[in-house]
Amino acid sequence: MSRPTLSLSRARYTLGPWARIAGLTVCALLTLGPVVWTVSTSLRTPADSFDLPPQIIPAHPSSAAYHGVFEQIDVWLLALNSTLVTALIALGQMITAGLAGYAFARLDFRFKKPLFGLVLATMMVPLQVTIVPVFLVLKTTGLTDTLLGLIVPAFPTAFGTFLMRQYFLGMPKDLGEAAMLDGAGPWRIFRSVYAPLARPGLAIVGVLAFNYHWNEFFRPLILETSGQNYTLPLGLVSLQGNLGTGSISVVLAGVVLSMIPAVAVFVVGQRPLREGITSAGVNR
Known part of the structure; x- marks a missing residue:
């Protein structure tokens, strides 16, 4: 009875x-x-765009669609606006998430748990519900139809706050207590002790914020009116007129161009994230 059982376990181990x-x-x-189909x-x-069956490798590759994208829209201006907006939002979310996460994890103050619960509750509120109040506030401050109106309201991040709180809770308290015995205050403890150890978590917040806001369409559609x-993403909408003429390759060429920065950030950010998380685990 033992031999069939042993052989069965070996088969499972081999097939696993x-x-x-x-x-x-x-x-x-x-x-x-x-x-792959888009590229x-x-x-x-x-x-050749509607050939059946579709060919994965084009029989006659052509870059005409990419030239058409640059002729129909100002790709460089749109890419510059997106880079400025997403980079500043990612930096702002790293700062606010780091500070808020540290406060909820290490500081003691009144109504700490209810406030954190309120922060988490905002994650369940759709963006479409808050866009009108945000628009009215920006209108009163004169920030509508400006890049600053896209950047500033996106600084608070409930998910980033939750992520950094959990990250700080996983760090040993002894480090902060030792710094406190040396006379360091809460700000100095955060800046000199916990913030350097939290770089992997902050990098995760930054990469996720960049990828999300690079592809964001709804808020720019509501808040921006000037070309x-x-x-x-908003500028690529003007390429949809090519669908009526059958030039779907021009539309997809614009999509490919918009994917390049997000893919580059993900590829470049993989190694620092992996090394940072590994070093943080060793330091713990």
């Missing part, structure tokens, strides 16, 4: 890694399939 690899391969194909179609001519203040 291959089953995981097969499952991950299927998930990767489902995720990357639309991206492939952007390199086709309008006449000079459009972000890249």
Whole structure:
């Protein structure tokens, strides 16, 4: 009875890694399939865009669609606006999330738990519910149709605050207590002790904020009316007129161009995040 059981366990052990690899391969194909199709179609001519069955590798690759994007919209201005907005929002969220997360994790003050619960409750409120009050506030301050009106309201982040609070709670209290015995105050303890250890968490907040707000469409659509203040996702809407002429390759070429910065940030940010998390675990 023991031999069949042993052989069965060995078979399961042998098939286990291959089953995981097969499952991950299927998930990767489902995720990357639309991206590959988008890039492939952007390199086709309008006449080849609707071939059936579709060809993954274009028979006659052409960059005409990308030239059409630059001719129809000011890509450089839109990319500059998006870069400025998303970079400042990411930096602002790193600062506010770090400070708020440290306060909720390490400081004692009245109504601490109710306030933190209120912060978490804001995560369940859709953006469409708050956009009208935000618009009215920005209108009274003269920040509508400005890039600053997109940046400042996005500084508070409930998810980033929750993430950094959990990150600070995982750090040892002995470090702060030792600094307090040396005469350091709360601000000095945060700046000199906990903030350097929290760099991996802050990097995660920054990368997620950049990727989210780079692709953001709803807020710029409501708050911006001048073309000079459009972000890249909003400017790409003007390319939809090509769908009526069958030039879907021009639209997808614009989509590919908009994906490049987000992919670059993700690729570049992978190594610092991995190394930072590993070093933080060793320091703990």
